[in-house]
Amino acid sequence: MVGAVRADGGIAGPEGAVSARAYLDALDPILAGVGEQAGGPVGEAADLVVASLRAGGVVQAFGSGHSEALAMEFAGRAGGLVPTNRIALRDLVVVGGESPEVLADPKLERDPSIARRLYDLAAPSAADVFVIGSNSGVNGSVVEFAQLVKQRGHRLVAITSFAQTAAVDSRHPSGTKLIDHADVALDNGAPYGDALLPLPGGGTVCAVSSITGALLAQLVVAEVVRRLAGDGEAPPVYLSANVPGGDEHNRILEARYAGRIRRTA
Numbered sequence: 001m002v003g004a005v006r007a008d009g010g011i012a013g014p015e016g017a018v019s020a021r022a023y024l025d026a027l028d029p030i031l032a033g034v035g036e037q038a039g040g041p042v043g044e045a046a047d048l049v050v051a052s053l054r055a056g057g058v059v060q061a062f063g064s065g066h067s068e069a070l071a072m073e074f075a076g077r078a079g080g081l082v083p084t085n086r087i088a089l090r091d092l093v094v095v096g097g098e099s100p101e102v103l104a105d106p107k108l109e110r111d112p113s114i115a116r117r118l119y120d121l122a123a124p125s126a127a128d129v130f131v132i133g134s135n136s137g138v139n140g141s142v143v144e145f146a147q148l149v150k151q152r153g154h155r156l157v158a159i160t161s162f163a164q165t166a167a168v169d170s171r172h173p174s175g176t177k178l179i180d181h182a183d184v185a186l187d188n189g190a191p192y193g194d195a196l197l198p199l200p201g202g203g204t205v206c207a208v209s210s211i212t213g214a215l216l217a218q219l220v221v222a223e224v225v226r227r228l229a230g231d232g233e234a235p236p237v238y239l240s241a242n243v244p245g246g247d248e249h250n251r252i253l254e255a256r257y258a259g260r261i262r263r264t265a
Contacts, residue, residue: 018197023206026196030189034212037186038219045157045184046223048129052155053083053228053236057127058260060154062087062118062145063134064109069210070133070159073217076263078240080221082253085261087122089114089141094264095121108141110171115144124154125260131157131220135190135209137165137178144172146181158182159216161190161209186220188212 049059061071061084068088075086089108092098096117108114118141124130130149134142137160149156158178162185170177179185189212195204225235236253239246254261 018199018205022197026206027208027211030196030208030212031215034187034189034215035219037216038223041184041186042216042219043223045131045186045220046227048155048157048183049081049220049224050227052127052129053081053224055127057125057129058083058085058257059131060085060087060122060124060128061131061133062142063132064089064139064141066207066210067133067135067213070213070217071131073214074131074221075261076238078238078242078246080238081224082236082238082250083257083261085122085124087118089118091118091121095262110140112140112144112172115141115148118145119148119152124152126153129155129157131159131217132178132182133159133213134178135161135164135188135194135213136168137161138168138170138172140172142178143170143174143176143181146178147174147176150181155183156181157220158185159188159213160185161192161194162187163192164190164194167192186216188216 052059059074059081061074063069063071071086071088074080075084090103092102092114093100102108132142132146132149137143137158146156146158158181160178165177165179188209190207190209193204194207194209196208197206198204225237228235236256238253239249241247241250254263
């Protein structure tokens with residue numbers, strides 16, 4: 001093993017020990033720790049999703065920056081749930097008619113004012129459940145979105161780094177963080193700064209949050225499907241569009257949620 005987590009967030013180990021093997025060794029205990037949530041908060045998150053689906057809702061998944069990958073794990077992928085919708089900053093342009101120039105701002109995710117616009121463009125129903133992913137959980141758009149979700153009466157699952165969010169200040173005027181608004185919070189296990197391996201001259205390399213976020217998404221999906229199948233319900237799950245019959249299977253299921261879910265490039 002590479003070793004314990006250092007004060008700066010890296011994994012303690014011999015100088016210059018950056019390699020694929022070192023990364024795998026450092027990742028092992030983190031993945032194990034994330035997996036330990038399967039019997040508790042992952043199940044609680046699955047309960048919220050199942051309740052939403054049975055009430056006619058869909059899963060609304062939002063993440064900005066690299067956390068958009070987490071939303072993609074939930075929404076519109078092979079082996080995943082069909083009643084899912086991905087919310088992304090680009091919706092401002094693709095759906096909302098804003099100028100593409102708005103996306104040129106690298107700090108757009110820090111702007112609280114865009115949250116209400118994104119929520120309105122998603123046009124969620126009262127039964128929808130939200131999953132918001134953010135490694136830090138402190139940027140303005142994410143916190144504002146979480147606040148709005150709760151104000152509108154939705155249940156909220158947050159996926160964040162407990163270590164990172166505890167170590168940084170909120171960038172939202174309220175001083176709150178994503179985790180403060182969640183009904184269920186899942187820890188992606190990423191260390192402060194996200195990256196694992198120390199560099200000889202300082203700093204760290206090889207991030208983890210995308211990997212553990214994807215793992216948590218699939219753990220939640222597995223528990224949702226287990227609950228539905230256990231009660232004799234056919235889980236609405238995508239087939240790969242790249243296998244025979246996949247497109248037809250998916251179209252039939254998507255038709256149940258027409259106007260509720262978007263599938264864009």
